[in-house]
Amino acid sequence: MVSTRPVRFTTLSRDPATSARVGRLETPHGALETPAFMPVGTQATVKGLTPDLVRESGTRMLLANTYHLALRPGEETVRALGGLHAFMGWDGPILTDSGGFQVFSMADRSKITDRGVSFRSHLDGRLLELTPERAVAIQEALGPDVAMCLDHCPALPASREDIAAAVDRTIAWAGRCKRAHSRPDQSLFGIVQGGSVADLRGRCAEALVAMDFDGYAVGGVSVGESREEVRKALEVTTHLLPADRPRYLMGVGRPQDILAAVATGIDLFDCVLPTRNGRNATCFTARGPVKLRNAAHARDPGPIEEGCPCLACRRFSRAYLRHLFNAREMLGPILATIHNLTYLHRLTAAIREAIRAGRLVQLHREVLEALGP
Amino acid sequence: MVSTRPVRFTTLSRDPATSARVGRLETPHGALETPAFMPVGTQATVKGLTPDLVRESGTRMLLANTYHLALRPGEETVRALGGLHAFMGWDGPILTDSGGFQVFSMADRSKITDRGVSFRSHLDGRLLELTPERAVAIQEALGPDVAMCLDHCPALPASREDIAAAVDRTIAWAGRCKRAHSRPDQSLFGIVQGGSVADLRGRCAEALVAMDFDGYAVGGVSVGESREEVRKALEVTTHLLPADRPRYLMGVGRPQDILAAVATGIDLFDCVLPTRNGRNATCFTARGPVKLRNAAHARDPGPIEEGCPCLACRRFSRAYLRHLFNAREMLGPILATIHNLTYLHRLTAAIREAIRAGRLVQLHREVLEALGP
Numbered sequence: 001m002v003s004t005r006p007v008r009f010t011t012l013s014r015d016p017a018t019s020a021r022v023g024r025l026e027t028p029h030g031a032l033e034t035p036a037f038m039p040v041g042t043q044a045t046v047k048g049l050t051p052d053l054v055r056e057s058g059t060r061m062l063l064a065n066t067y068h069l070a071l072r073p074g075e076e077t078v079r080a081l082g083g084l085h086a087f088m089g090w091d092g093p094i095l096t097d098s099g100g101f102q103v104f105s106m107a108d109r110s111k112i113t114d115r116g117v118s119f120r121s122h123l124d125g126r127l128l129e130l131t132p133e134r135a136v137a138i139q140e141a142l143g144p145d146v147a148m149c150l151d152h153c154p155a156l157p158a159s160r161e162d163i164a165a166a167v168d169r170t171i172a173w174a175g176r177c178k179r180a181h182s183r184p185d186q187s188l189f190g191i192v193q194g195g196s197v198a199d200l201r202g203r204c205a206e207a208l209v210a211m212d213f214d215g216y217a218v219g220g221v222s223v224g225e226s227r228e229e230v231r232k233a234l235e236v237t238t239h240l241l242p243a244d245r246p247r248y249l250m251g252v253g254r255p256q257d258i259l260a261a262v263a264t265g266i267d268l269f270d271c272v273l274p275t276r277n278g279r280n281a282t283c284f285t286a287r288g289p290v291k292l293r294n295a296a297h298a299r300d301p302g303p304i305e306e307g308c309p310c311l312a313c314r315r316f317s318r319a320y321l322r323h324l325f326n327a328r329e330m331l332g333p334i335l336a337t338i339h340n341l342t343y344l345h346r347l348t349a350a351i352r353e354a355i356r357a358g359r360l361v362q363l364h365r366e367v368l369e370a371l372g373p
Numbered sequence: 374m375v376s377t378r379p380v381r382f383t384t385l386s387r388d389p390a391t392s393a394r395v396g397r398l399e400t401p402h403g404a405l406e407t408p409a410f411m412p413v414g415t416q417a418t419v420k421g422l423t424p425d426l427v428r429e430s431g432t433r434m435l436l437a438n439t440y441h442l443a444l445r446p447g448e449e450t451v452r453a454l455g456g457l458h459a460f461m462g463w464d465g466p467i468l469t470d471s472g473g474f475q476v477f478s479m480a481d482r483s484k485i486t487d488r489g490v491s492f493r494s495h496l497d498g499r500l501l502e503l504t505p506e507r508a509v510a511i512q513e514a515l516g517p518d519v520a521m522c523l524d525h526c527p528a529l530p531a532s533r534e535d536i537a538a539a540v541d542r543t544i545a546w547a548g549r550c551k552r553a554h555s556r557p558d559q560s561l562f563g564i565v566q567g568g569s570v571a572d573l574r575g576r577c578a579e580a581l582v583a584m585d586f587d588g589y590a591v592g593g594v595s596v597g598e599s600r601e602e603v604r605k606a607l608e609v610t611t612h613l614l615p616a617d618r619p620r621y622l623m624g625v626g627r628p629q630d631i632l633a634a635v636a637t638g639i640d641l642f643d644c645v646l647p648t649r650n651g652r653n654a655t656c657f658t659a660r661g662p663v664k665l666r667n668a669a670h671a672r673d674p675g676p677i678e679e680g681c682p683c684l685a686c687r688r689f690s691r692a693y694l695r696h697l698f699n700a701r702e703m704l705g706p707i708l709a710t711i712h713n714l715t716y717l718h719r720l721t722a723a724i725r726e727a728i729r730a731g732r733l734v735q736l737h738r739e740v741l742e743a744l745g746p
Contacts, residue, residue: 043696043697043700043702044693044696045697045702045704047702047703047704048421048703048704048707049704050426050684050704050707050708051688052684053423068700072696072699072700073671073692073695073696073699077671077672077692077696080672081672081674081690081692081693082674087690087692087693087696088693089688089689089693298446298450299450299453299454301454301455311423311425315424315462316462317454317460319446319450319454319460320417320454320460320461320462322446323416323417323445323446323450323460324416324418326445326446327416327441327445329416329418329420330420330421330703330706330707331418331420331421331422331423333703334421334423334703335423
C-alpha cells in the first residue's frame with residue numbers, strides 16, 4: 001500500500017550494532033537522506049547566507065520559527081507572498097516549530113493554561129495567545145512541509161508532578177492539533193515530552209503513537225539536564241516510536257550529541273549552534289573548536305580546517321577570517337557559518353556512510369578521539 | 374612602441390558630441406572596459422559579499438583603503454599572506470587609495486606639514502605618521518595593481534590661499550611618491566587637487582602630467598562644494614590630462630554625477646554610495662531611490678526593479694527584503710548591496726554602449742528624465 005502522507009520515510013539501511021538507520025525522507029519539496037541536520041532560519045533566513053550558499057553548504061532541509069514569523073512579518077503576509085518557500089527563496093523542504101518553545105523562553109510573562117499560552121510579544125509587548133489550534137493555523141498559513149504540534153516543554157529540573165502535568169497537556173494539545181490540522185500537502189509531527197522520567201516519556205510516546213502522526217520529535221531535551229539524562233530520555237523514547245516514521249531530536253547540534261542520538265535511532269536534528277557559533281567566530285573542526293579571534297591566527301595562511309571543501313576553507317586563510325572578525329565585517333560571520341554548516345553536513349554524511357558500512361560505533365569512537373577532551 | 378606600464382589604457386571609441394570615451398584598461402590582474410565603477414572594499418572586503426557575489430554583480434575592479442588596512446591588520450600582515458589579492462580572495466584588478474583622505478576625515482587630531490601628516494589612529498589613539506614615502510611603501514606591501522599618490526585634499530569652502538598651498542604640497546608629494554615607488558608590477562596614479570579654482574586645477578594637472586604618471590585622478594571633489602562647481606572643476610581638469618592615460622574621479626557614485634563626469638572624459642569611479650545605501654535599505658532604480666523599509670512594500674510581491682538581473686531582483690520580493698531589514702537580518706544589506714552594485718555596473722555598461730553608438734547625450738537625458746526631480 002502506497003502511503004498518502006505528504007512526508008514519507010523509508011529505511012534504507014540499519015546499523016547492526018546500534019539502533020541507527022539511514023533513511024530517505026520524501027517531502028513535497030524534494031527528498032533527503034537521514035540522519036540529517038537542519039539549520040535554523042529563525043526569521044525566514046539562515047543568518048547571513050543566500051539560499052544558494054545555504055544549499056552549497058550541504059543543507060537539504062531547514063527550519064523556520066513560527067513564533068518569530070507570526071509576530072513579524074505575520075503569517076498572513078507570508079501566505080499572501082506565496083508561503084515560506086516562495087517568501088524566502090528556498091525550494092527545498094522546510095519544517096517549522098510550533099512556537100511553543102519561544103513562547104516559554106522569549107516572550108514576556110507567558111501564562112499557561114489547558115486552553116493554551118497567553119504571552120506578551122518580546123517585540124512590542126502586545127498580549128497574544130497561542131493555542132494548539134492557533135499554532136496549527138499559523139503553520140498552515142506559513143506552509144512548511146512539516147508542521148509541529150504545540151507542546152508544553154517544562155524547564156528542568158522540575159518535579160515529577162510538574163513533568164507529568166506537562167505530559168498530560170502535551171498529549172491533550174497533540175490531539176487538538178491533529179483535529180485542527182487540515183492542509184493535505186503538509187505533515188504534522190507530534191512531540192514527546194517527559195523530561196528525564198522514563199515512564200512519563202513512555203506514556204507520552206505511546207499516547208502520541210496511538211494518534212498516528214506523520215513523524216515524532218523528542219522535545220524537552222537540552223533544557224538544563226545532564227548528558228546522561230539526555231541519553232536515558234532518548235533511549236526510553238525512540239524504541240517506542242514506530243520504525244516507519246521519521247524521528248527528530250529538537251535543539252541538539254553538538255557533534256558528539258548527534259552521534260550519540262543517531263545510535264538510539266534519531267533521524268533529524270536542528271540547532272542554532274553552527275550558525276550562532278559561526279557568528280561568534282567559533283568553528284567546528286574534527287580536532288575541536290577553533291576560535292578565529294585568537295592572536296595565534298594573525299598570520300596563519302592555513303584554512304579553518306584542512307581538507308574541508310567549503311568556500312571559507314577553499315578560498316580564505318585563518319588570518320583573513322580573524323581580520324574580518326576583528327574589523328567587525330559581515331563576511332566573517334558569513335564564512336564561519338558556511339564552514340560550520342558544511343562541517344555538520346559532512347558529519348551526517350559520514351554517519352550515513354558508516355551506518356551503511358556497519359561501522360557506526362567505530363566512527364563514533366574515532367570522532368570522539370579526534371575531538372579530544 | 375609597446376608600453377611597459379603595468380596598467381595600460383587604450384581608447385576604443387569616442388562619443389562625437391562630448392569628451393566621453395570607451396577605453397580598455399589592462400592590469401596585471403586582467404582587463405576591463407571603461408567607464409567603470411569600482412566598489413569600495415574598505416577593509417579588504419566589499420561589506421557582506423563573497424568575492425563571487427562581488428563578481429556576479431558585474432564588478433571587474435575594486436578599491437581598498439590604505440589607511441584602514443595599514444592600521445588593521447597592518448600592511449606587513451597582508452604582505453605575509455601574499456598581498457591583497459590572495460588575502461581577500463579577489464583575483465581581479467585592485468586599486469588602493471593613498472590613505473590621505475581618511476587621515477584628514479577619520480583620524481583624530483591630524484597635523485599636516487610639508488613632511489607629511491601625523492595623526493592618531495581612530496582605533497586605538499596610537500600616534501602615527503603618513504608621509505608620501507610611507508604611503509607608497511604601504512601600498513607596495515599591500516600589492517594592488519594601482520597605487521595612489523599621497524595628496525592634500527582641503528575641505529571646501531577654503532580660501533584661494535589654502536587651496537593653492539594644498540596644490541603646492543600635492544605636487545611636491547607626488548614627486549616624492551614617484552621617486553619612492555619601485556614596484557614594477559604596480560602602477561602609480563597622480564591626484565589633481567585645486568578645489569573649484571580653475572587656474573589652480575590647471576597648475577596641478579600640468580605639474581603632474583609633466584611627471585608622467587600611469588594615470589590621473591581628480592580628487593577633492595564632492596567635499597562640500599556645489600554640483601556646478603564640481604562640473605567646472607572637472608571640465609578644466611580633464612582636458613589637460615593626457616588622452617592615453619586613464620582618468621579616475623574619486624568618491625563620486627550618484628548615477629547623474631557619473632553621467633555628467635563621463636561626458637568630460639572620466640573613465641573610473643569609486644564611491645561608498647551603493648554599498649552604504651544598500652546597508653541602509655535604499656536602492657537605486659531607474660525611477661529613483663526605493664526605500665525598502667517603507668510600509669508600502671509590506672506585501673509587495675514585485676522585485677526592487679523590474680527587469681534587473683541581480684540575485685535580489687530575480688529571487689526576492691520587496692516584501693521579503695523589507696522583512697529582512699525590519700528584522701535586522703544580514704541578508705537585507707547583502708541583497709540590497711548586490712542590487713545597487715548591479716545597478717551601477719549596468720549603468721556604466723549602458724554608458725559604454727551609448728558612447729559606441731554616438732548617443733551618450735540622449736542616454737543622459739533619458740536617465741535624468743526617468744530619475745525625475
